[in-house]
Amino acid sequence: MKRFAALYDRLDGTTATNAKVAALVDYFSQAPAEDAAWAVSFLTGRRLKRLVNTRELREWTAEASGLGLWLIEESYEHVGDLAETMHLLLPPADSDDLSPGLAELVEQSIKPLRQLDDDARKQAIFRLWRQLGGTERFLLNKLLTGGFRVGVSKRLVTRALAEVAGVDSALMAHRLMGRWTPTARFYRQLLDSESDSDFEQSTPYPFYLASPLDEGPDALGNAADWQAEWKWDGIRAQIIRRGGQTWIWSRGEELMEGRFPEIEAAAEALPDGCVLDGEIMAWQNDRPLPFAVLQKRIGRKKPGPTTLKKAPLAFLAYDCLEWDGKDIREKPLQDRREALAEALAAAPGLLESGPVVFDHWDALPDLQAESRGRGVEGLMLKRLSSSYQVGRKRGDWWKWKVEPYTFDGVLIYAQPGHGRRSNLFTDYTFAVHDGEQLVPVAKAYSGLSQKEIDRLDRWIRNHTLERFGPVRSVEPTHVFELAFEGIAASPRHKSGIALRFPRIHRWREDLSIADADSLETLKALLEPGK
Amino acid sequence: MNEDLLTPDAGGLYCQAGDFWIDPLKPVPRAVITHAHADHARSGAGQYITARDGVPVLAHRVGQPEDLQALDYGEPIELGASRVTLFPAGHILGSATVRIEHDGQTWGVSGDFKRAPDPTCRGFEPFACDVWLSEVTFGLPVYRWPDTRQVMDDILDWWQGCIRDNRPAVLFCYALGKAQRILAELHGRIEAPVWLHGAMKPLTDCYREQGVAMLPARPVSEAPKGEKFGGSLVLAPPSAAGSPWIRRFPRHSSGFVSGWMRIRGNRRRRGYDRGFVLSDHADWPALINTVADMGAKRVITIHGNGEVLARHLHDQGLEAECWNLRQTLARPADNADSTPA
Numbered sequence: 001m002k003r004f005a006a007l008y009d010r011l012d013g014t015t016a017t018n019a020k021v022a023a024l025v026d027y028f029s030q031a032p033a034e035d036a037a038w039a040v041s042f043l044t045g046r047r048l049k050r051l052v053n054t055r056e057l058r059e060w061t062a063e064a065s066g067l068g069l070w071l072i073e074e075s076y077e078h079v080g081d082l083a084e085t086m087h088l089l090l091p092p093a094d095s096d097d098l099s100p101g102l103a104e105l106v107e108q109s110i111k112p113l114r115q116l117d118d119d120a121r122k123q124a125i126f127r128l129w130r131q132l133g134g135t136e137r138f139l140l141n142k143l144l145t146g147g148f149r150v151g152v153s154k155r156l157v158t159r160a161l162a163e164v165a166g167v168d169s170a171l172m173a174h175r176l177m178g179r180w181t182p183t184a185r186f187y188r189q190l191l192d193s194e195s196d197s198d199f200e201q202s203t204p205y206p207f208y209l210a211s212p213l214d215e216g217p218d219a220l221g222n223a224a225d226w227q228a229e230w231k232w233d234g235i236r237a238q239i240i241r242r243g244g245q246t247w248i249w250s251r252g253e254e255l256m257e258g259r260f261p262e263i264e265a266a267a268e269a270l271p272d273g274c275v276l277d278g279e280i281m282a283w284q285n286d287r288p289l290p291f292a293v294l295q296k297r298i299g300r301k302k303p304g305p306t307t308l309k310k311a312p313l314a315f316l317a318y319d320c321l322e323w324d325g326k327d328i329r330e331k332p333l334q335d336r337r338e339a340l341a342e343a344l345a346a347a348p349g350l351l352e353s354g355p356v357v358f359d360h361w362d363a364l365p366d367l368q369a370e371s372r373g374r375g376v377e378g379l380m381l382k383r384l385s386s387s388y389q390v391g392r393k394r395g396d397w398w399k400w401k402v403e404p405y406t407f408d409g410v411l412i413y414a415q416p417g418h419g420r421r422s423n424l425f426t427d428y429t430f431a432v433h434d435g436e437q438l439v440p441v442a443k444a445y446s447g448l449s450q451k452e453i454d455r456l457d458r459w460i461r462n463h464t465l466e467r468f469g470p471v472r473s474v475e476p477t478h479v480f481e482l483a484f485e486g487i488a489a490s491p492r493h494k495s496g497i498a499l500r501f502p503r504i505h506r507w508r509e510d511l512s513i514a515d516a517d518s519l520e521t522l523k524a525l526l527e528p529g530k
Numbered sequence: 531m532n533e534d535l536l537t538p539d540a541g542g543l544y545c546q547a548g549d550f551w552i553d554p555l556k557p558v559p560r561a562v563i564t565h566a567h568a569d570h571a572r573s574g575a576g577q578y579i580t581a582r583d584g585v586p587v588l589a590h591r592v593g594q595p596e597d598l599q600a601l602d603y604g605e606p607i608e609l610g611a612s613r614v615t616l617f618p619a620g621h622i623l624g625s626a627t628v629r630i631e632h633d634g635q636t637w638g639v640s641g642d643f644k645r646a647p648d649p650t651c652r653g654f655e656p657f658a659c660d661v662w663l664s665e666v667t668f669g670l671p672v673y674r675w676p677d678t679r680q681v682m683d684d685i686l687d688w689w690q691g692c693i694r695d696n697r698p699a700v701l702f703c704y705a706l707g708k709a710q711r712i713l714a715e716l717h718g719r720i721e722a723p724v725w726l727h728g729a730m731k732p733l734t735d736c737y738r739e740q741g742v743a744m745l746p747a748r749p750v751s752e753a754p755k756g757e758k759f760g761g762s763l764v765l766a767p768p769s770a771a772g773s774p775w776i777r778r779f780p781r782h783s784s785g786f787v788s789g790w791m792r793i794r795g796n797r798r799r800r801g802y803d804r805g806f807v808l809s810d811h812a813d814w815p816a817l818i819n820t821v822a823d824m825g826a827k828r829v830i831t832i833h834g835n836g837e838v839l840a841r842h843l844h845d846q847g848l849e850a851e852c853w854n855l856r857q858t859l860a861r862p863a864d865n866a867d868s869t870p871a
């Protein structure tokens with residue numbers, strides 16, 4: 001644990017990417033394999049199942065520190081992070097000489113907590129709090145509360161591991177995909193330059209992500225070198241068909257077992273050794289259903305017949321990454337499209353997201369303008385000669401989204417953000433006019449500069465009308481332009497509408513609240529078929 | 531029941547018995563100034579009364595006042611019907627707490643204070659009082675300061691790392707008090723070049739002229755053209771962090787010295803590489819211990835978020851309340867960068 005805490009301090013003590021990678025490389029090349037495996041797991045964002053509830057942790061912190069529970073709550077509100085609050089309030093550790101390794105701590109002390117009864121669990125945690133000091137105790141609290149963020153991306157971890165293993169970053173990214181458990185054996189396999197065939201059959205490929213296109217497409221050169229596709233607003237997913245089995249992975253690297261039975265059934269017809277990339281959409285009569293329909297299926301682990309009927313899905317395939325058991329990601333897009341066509345011929349239950357035909361860049365703006373009517377987000381532009389790359393690499397895949405909708409709303413509520421923004425008011429609620437009233441329509445917390453956030457925070461503190469827990473109502477004064485991607489009727493909301501992806505475009509200091517939009521204007525956007 | 535000796539007024543405190551104000555923000559006829567920080571000392575008062583050690587720094591901050599009375603610590607004077615004595619507050623050079631005696635009552639007032647040792651100023655001296663008005667900049671139990679020696683070791687380690695990598699070590703800290711305390715703590719522990727942001731030079735000279743031993747330091751403006759500052763320590767006020775000035779120090783590592791750095795989010799939000807927890811204010815245990823050391827039965831919290839401390843003291847059986855002298859001041863998110871902490 002000392003070694004892992006030292007790594008954490010090094011990562012936390014610099015904002016420079018190279019220094020972070022160097023710290024990771026040092027750690028991964030020196031740490032025992034069983035500890036390093038857990039470090040990979042935590043640093044790439046995996047969490048332990050919640051072992052202790054936070055109410056208990058707060059009460060125990062009060063008891064261990066001799067402070068009233070209300071002081072723990074006040075401190076938590078100020079610090080914004082429970083693990084850190086506990087760490088700052090607990091009395092110093094006895095002595096941290098006998099610190100267990102990371103794997104030992106997780107496997108011998110933390111995971112068994114789940115099997116203990118309340119009293120024994122409390123005693124065990126008190127013992128750990130006395131045993132671990134400094135950063136080690138802070139990290140222990142982080143593991144207990146579930147969250148773990150240290151300002152390194154998965155990409156940096158991948159880069160460092162690739163360097164230690166002496167393999168390409170893309171290969172390491174592939175090895176880190178899919179299902180694995182943090183064991184010494186897994187870690188050794190990860191670093192072994194020869195071991196690829198040993199990885200689980202279910203392992204997906206890292207997704208290739210498109211970059212936003214900020215100018216017109218004609219800057220991309222010769223139109224004949226490019227293929228256009230509709231940009232679907234669904235769940236990006238990979239279908240894997242190997243050894244007579246099917247797996248569906250989401251882009252968030254979640255295995256979607258059993259969630260989409262109709263797609264799994266359609267994929268059974270694919271030949272072995274085939275991996276497709278595409279989008280899961282709510283779909284009926286050859287066209288997309290609103291995203292809200294798809295939402296009914298997200299998080300539903302075993303959908304029943306009614307749900308399947310009410311929210312039918314389809315898989316729209318647009319790439320083939322493995323064919324005939326061979327990784328074909330290096331082949332140009334046009335070749336992969338041929339493999340895709342063959343695969344889909346075998347599995348007619350899966351749909352193809354085919355190319356959108358155009359012969360000149362001039363034709364594209366009109367096509368793009370059709371997006372809303374077709375229920376898509378815009379166009380994708382892919383270079384015909386491009387390989388299937390790893391992550392967000394600029395140059396060959398672009399997304400050209402339609403302009404978002406916008407409206408002007410009035411700030412009426414604010415509450416503190418989370419984590420590093422916990423002592424600033426950064427989560428805002430905006431309202432529009434509804435007759436004499438202002439009715440809330442959107443919550444948003446991104447889009448302002450740090451300077452604006454600071455200024456608004458000060459203003460909020462000085463113009464609070466009422467407090468409801470952490471939420472403050474403020475004098476309706478400031479108008480903001482908000483952007484959003486879609487709108488749907490919603491009986492659950494007071495306004496009767498729900499906006500998709502609302503975010504702040506800019507602070508309209510030139511407008512007064514009378515200039516803000518009305519609910520009527522927003523409702524007018526609720527067209528049928530949206 | 532006695533009348534209160536002090537009432538909030540003009541952004542500070544007014545004493546009717548002595549007809550004077552303590553740390554007023556607005557111009558008043560007679561001001562007792564606890565120390566020269568901008569949230570306590572303003573220009574425009576008719577008469578200034580302050581601790582002798584603090585005169586040069588105060589004069590630098592508000593201009594040389596025409597009517598200034600310098601008091602030695604512990605030397606009482608009569609003001610109107612009251613008797614006023616200044617005691618060392620341990621906050622910065624020349625900082626004072628104020629004892630007011632009138633009609634059988636004794637009140638103690640802190641501007642800002644700390645209990646940790648500081649080589650640049652006299653340590654805090656408690657005195658008995660009935661009512662204690664305490665600053666509460668860090669009024670939550672999460673604020674507990676590590677040992678100064680440990681923090682200085684951490685700063686030295688970080689600087690040594692920068693020397694190894696031949697990078698500038700840019701350390702942000704408040705220009706009055708903290709910068710000089712760091713230079714004094716480093717004195718005799720290392721010999722390597724130190725540079726000062728221009729805003730820190732006159733105040734540091736003030737300290738030197740009063741005999742405070744500090745590491746030598748030159749203003750950045752005197753550096754030769756093309757100087758890369760590799761391995762040098764550069765002290766700068768937090769306001770310089772986002773300014774073009776910082777471009778003079780390519781590849782630098784940045785640190786911030788402040789009590790606010792006890793909270794990780796405060797550091798990360800500002801993008802500093804390192805945070806060093808060293809404050810010129812009392813931490814939570816020191817705030818509570820000081821109440822006991824003063825023997826006060828009644829505590830009034832001022833300057834900061836005093837509600838939590840007042841409630842805690844109340845739970846401990848003391849009479850405690852919170853006075854809000856300056857509603858807009860002392861929120862960490864508002865002014866952690868601009869207020870000495």
Ligand SMILES: [Zn+2]
Pocket residue numbers: 565567570621642870
């Ligand atoms: Zn001060």
Ligand SMILES: [Zn+2]
Pocket residue numbers: 567569570641642833
């Ligand atoms: Zn102050």
